[in-house]
Amino acid sequence: MPEGDTVYRAARMLDAALTGRVLNATDFRVPRYATLNLAGAKVTSVVSRGKHLLIRAGDLSIHSHLMMEGHWDVYAPGERWRSPGFKARCILKNPDFQAVGFELGFLRVIRTSDEPDAVGHLGPDPLGHYWDPAEAERRLRANPERPIGLSLLDQRLIAGLGNIYRSELLFISRTNPRTPAGEVQDMGRIVELAHQLLHANKDRTRRTTTPATHRDPYWVYGRGGRPCQRCGEPVVHEKIGDAAPGPGTAEVNERDLYFCPKCQPLHDTP
Structure with a gap:
């Protein structure tokens, strides 16, 4: 893809x-x-x-x-x-x-x-010469009520991310995709991870986000119903999209989303 x-x-x-x-x-x-x-x-x-x-x-x-x-x-x-x-x-x-x-x-x-x-409408590009992580973070936080799982696909906020990187970034950072952008604890880490993963893969013919010791190239993407590689809980496969685009948002059709409900809880549990 x-x-x-x-x-x-x-x-x-x-x-x-x-x-x-x-x-x-x-x-x-x-x-x-x-x-x-x-x-x-x-x-x-x-x-x-x-x-x-x-x-x-x-x-x-x-x-x-x-x-x-x-x-x-x-x-x-x-x-x-x-x-x-x-x-x-x-x-x-x-x-x-x-x-x-x-x-x-x-x-x-x-x-x-x-x-x-x-x-010119595109957001900062992690693979671009003028990559600006602070600006990418600012844009991702600009609509605090929007789920981070949607914001990461909005090319006006950060350019170049699709379903695979969206799912993998949120899993690695233990962030539930439906968390409002304004409630994401460490947006800076997600932005930095985007930069690291795209650069790690830009010279590879086979994209991977897991360690070299793993047989599966992805933590959760495409693994719906299979055990999470971190905790063993079944990976959830859902659809997510903007139901009613409004000012300051871009229309996003429903797209496949993969996450682990145990590793990426929507709310902190005791």
């Missing part, structure tokens, strides 16, 4: 194949950009911003989001694609490589100067 570390790796891969090279062919397989041709444009950089990816070519930026199923691949000229051609949404070619974006959640081309309008 694409989260911030996945997009970071994709950006690094594309940067190695495209940056500094002139495109000799492009194919945008979405109606809005079907006639757009960037052949002759030089790619100047490829960067990730949370779950967003920006390929800068000339004075334009190709802005994509992987959503749930999307991915970018890089191939040598003539190499057979690993995904069906009908799923391709963007093809960028230079003499040495071809980059193909499959099943992209969205794809658009904007002026590079307009990038702040496209991604």
